[in-house]
Amino acid sequence: xxxxxxxxxxxxxxxxxxxxxxxxxxxxxxxxxxxxxxxxxxxxxxxxxxxxxxxxxxxxxxxxxxxxxxxxxxxxxxxxxxxxxxxxxxxxxxxxxxxxxxxxxxxxxxx
Amino acid sequence: xxxxxxxxxxxxxxxxxxxxxxxxxxxxxxxxxxxxxxxxxxxxxxxxxxxxxxxxxxxxxxxxxxxxxxxxxxxxxxxxxxxxxxxxxxxxxxxxxxxxxxxxxxxxxxxxxxxx
Numbered sequence: 001x002x003x004x005x006x007x008x009x010x011x012x013x014x015x016x017x018x019x020x021x022x023x024x025x026x027x028x029x030x031x032x033x034x035x036x037x038x039x040x041x042x043x044x045x046x047x048x049x050x051x052x053x054x055x056x057x058x059x060x061x062x063x064x065x066x067x068x069x070x071x072x073x074x075x076x077x078x079x080x081x082x083x084x085x086x087x088x089x090x091x092x093x094x095x096x097x098x099x100x101x102x103x104x105x106x107x108x109x110x111x
Numbered sequence: 112x113x114x115x116x117x118x119x120x121x122x123x124x125x126x127x128x129x130x131x132x133x134x135x136x137x138x139x140x141x142x143x144x145x146x147x148x149x150x151x152x153x154x155x156x157x158x159x160x161x162x163x164x165x166x167x168x169x170x171x172x173x174x175x176x177x178x179x180x181x182x183x184x185x186x187x188x189x190x191x192x193x194x195x196x197x198x199x200x201x202x203x204x205x206x207x208x209x210x211x212x213x214x215x216x217x218x219x220x221x222x223x224x225x226x227x
Contacts, residue, residue: 045215
């Protein structure tokens with residue numbers, strides 16, 4: 001079963017704009033992670049936020065976590081064409097580092 | 112550091128045939144995952160190993176899928192017999208045991224299986 005549900009399913013923006021995608025999940029978590037997948041490089045880990053954290057930054061990425069609403073958002077600032085990819089949230093809620101992925105958001109950044 | 116190695120990259124088989132995929136995780140990573148990703152969907156966990164023990168195989172179709180991780184290092188995933196709906200990319204990933212250290216899981220390039 002898939003724990004996370006990303007929204008929107010697809011997003012199309014221009015270079016330089018910000019991209020925001022959201023993830024909702026159903027059960028309590030230990031941490032939530034975001035991954036990027038493009039045809040060239042496969043699935044790549046972007047950022048991890050633990051259940052006791054509310055916000056985290058990494059370069060142009062900003063992740064927020066609201067455990068009361070069981071939701072997270074990923075913001076990519078100043079998007080580039082190279083950011084074109086599918087983005088997945090993955091939750092760890094088992095205590096065994098089991099990762100459950102959502103269906104993903106497809107981001108298209110046009111030059 | 113070397114990444115997660117998977118082979119083959121592509122495989123085409125007829126339905127009812129058998130197929131095997133191989134994965135070599137990053138050295139020192141105790142946790143190994145096999146995921147199935149159907150086109151347009153997110154990865155679905157098939158089985159998770161911690162060293163050579165199974166942590167979660169609740170979504171593995173055990174009547175046709177099997178996996179092993181001998182000596183807690185590399186792993187094989189087998190499908191026998193294959194069905195048309197098994198057409199997907201099979202992803203192997205590994206991670207440090209019990210502690211994410213902010214690094215997440217490392218994924219291989221995957222094996223694209225087409226069942227005809």
